[in-house]
Amino acid sequence: MIEAYSRDWWRATLALCLGSFTVFVNLYAVQPLLPALRQDFDVSTLTASLAMGASTLTLAVSLLIYGPLSDAIGRGAIMRITLLLATLCSLILPFVADFTSLLLLRSLQGLVLGGLPAVAIAWMGDEFDKPALMLAVGFYISANTLGGIGGRVLGGIAGEYGGWQASFLSVGLLSLICLAVFWRLLPPARCFKPSPLRxxxxxxxxxxxxxxxxxxxxxxxxxxxxxxxxxxxxxxxxxxxxxxxxxxxxxxxxxxxxxxxxxxxxxxxxxxxxxxxxxxxxxxxxxxxxxxxxxxxxxxxxxxxxxxxxxxxxxxxxxxxxxxxxxxxxxxxxxxxxxxxxxxxxxxxxxxxxxxxxxxxxxxxxxxxxxxxxxxxxxxxxxxxxxxxxxxxxxxxx
Known part of the structure; x- marks a missing residue:
């Protein structure tokens, strides 16, 4: 088991915090863009707000999938692959031609964004001893909040100077950097024991x-x-x-x-x-x-x-x-x-x-x-x- 403040603890904690930050940057970056989306696509306030609601709904559904799946196949691969797919969605979003396409892509993004939140704490529970787990969870939850704030602020600033397309592109590029660090830092799982998917x-x-x-x-x-x-x-x-x-x-x-x-x-x-x-x-x-x-x-x-x-x-x-x-x-x-x-x-x-x-x-x-x-x-x-x-x-x- 990984002990608190050991080298692997710092690597894993930083990796999971970066992963969490990346998830919530991507999820919430759209919120300050809602008035701009309403104007550019000439839709109602309710329709514009679906750019936020569609991804949170599919994220909710995905949580019921990834947990049991990770018990059977492992958690590290799910976190890596879903973060990669979520990043690719943000990089593609600037090029959508209509609001329907934007909603479909945001829905897909929500589905893959659920991968890390669903299994991150379970990964810690597998690999960390109890004191290390309690300390790491505190950092992890803080990263959730900072990701939510960071996504909205970055989305707003980029949108001011380059439109909503620049916001998604900026978030995608930042996510690509975070993903590379996450992929490099997260240690291989040593204590995971697969169980049948029932x-x-x-x-x-x-x-x-x-x-x-x-x-x-x-x-x-x-x-x-x-x-x-x-x-x-x-x-x-x-x-x-x-x-x-x-x-x-x-x-x-x-x-x-x-x-x-x-x-x-x-x-x-x-x-x-x-x-x-x-x-x-x-x-x-x-x-x-x-x-x-x-x-x-x-x-x-x-x-x-x-x-x-x-x-x-x-x-x-x-x-x-x-x-x-x-x-x-x-x-x-x-x-x-x-x-x-x-x-x-x-x-x-x-x-x-x-x-x-x-x-x-x-x-x-x-x-x-x-x-x-x-x-x-x-x-x-x-x-x-x-x-x-x-x-x-x-x-x-x-």
């Missing part, structure tokens, strides 16, 4: 998780919160690209630095959970997300950015706690339980635009926030129910 057993495990109300509650909280949160960011780009703000693509990319509030929320979630129960932490995160959403109603750009930062803090506090709750409540097949959480999570991201679009058309940003509060009230109620169930279980044990 579809019936995998499906039975997934069904068991869905019948567990404590897990299903967390799945709904993660999925519905992301359903709102990520699509608020999509619609805020439309709001801020119009008068009176008229932000260019470059500056639309910069607004995603507010995601750093989420980085802080994730980092503090463990400490908060030591003082409060996990469902209460989820309720707190949802309340902060709701409050931040209200702040974005202000006319001042500074207040809008503050509101987004607050919302990001609350969302990631709830998300980190909900995903941790899944690992704690799953009595068996924890890998598939966590994968199912991510399926709900990314499915929510891909479907939220369909829900928010009528509210946006009817009442603009006020409609988006009103619609957000309706869904967040539901997730608050689910978290409160989990808190009640936890208290009942504790009383019954006593």
């Amino acid at each position: 579809l019936g057993v995998a499906l039975a495990s997934l069904g068991g998780h869905l019948r567990n109300p404590l897990l299903l509650g967390a799945y709904l909280i993660g999925g519905l919160n992301f359903f709102i949160f990520i699509n608020q960011y999509s619609y805020i780009t439309f709001r801020l690209s119009d008068a009176p703000y008229a932000l260019s693509t470059q500056w639309l990319g910069m607004i995603f630095f507010t995601y750093l509030g989420g980085t802080l929320g994730s980092a503090l979630s463990g400490r908060v959970a030591q003082r409060l129960s996990q469902p209460v932490c989820m309720m707190l995160g949802i309340a902060i997300l709701m409050a931040g959403s209200l702040v974005t109603m202000a006319a001042s750009l500074a207040m809008i950015l503050l509101g987004l930062t607050i919302a990001a803090f609350g969302f990631f506090l709830a998300h980190s706690t909900a995903s941790s709750w899944v690992g704690r409540q799953a009595l068996r097949a924890r890998g598939s339980a966590s994968a199912l959480y991510l399926v709900f999570y990314y499915s929510g991201a891909s479907l939220g635009g369909f829900y928010l679009e009528p509210f946006w058309q009817a009442a603009g940003w006020f409609g988006v926030i009103a619609a957000s509060w309706l869904v967040l009230a539901m997730t608050m109620a689910i978290a409160a129910w989990l808190w009640w169930r936890e208290r009942v279980d504790l009383i019954s044990i006593r």
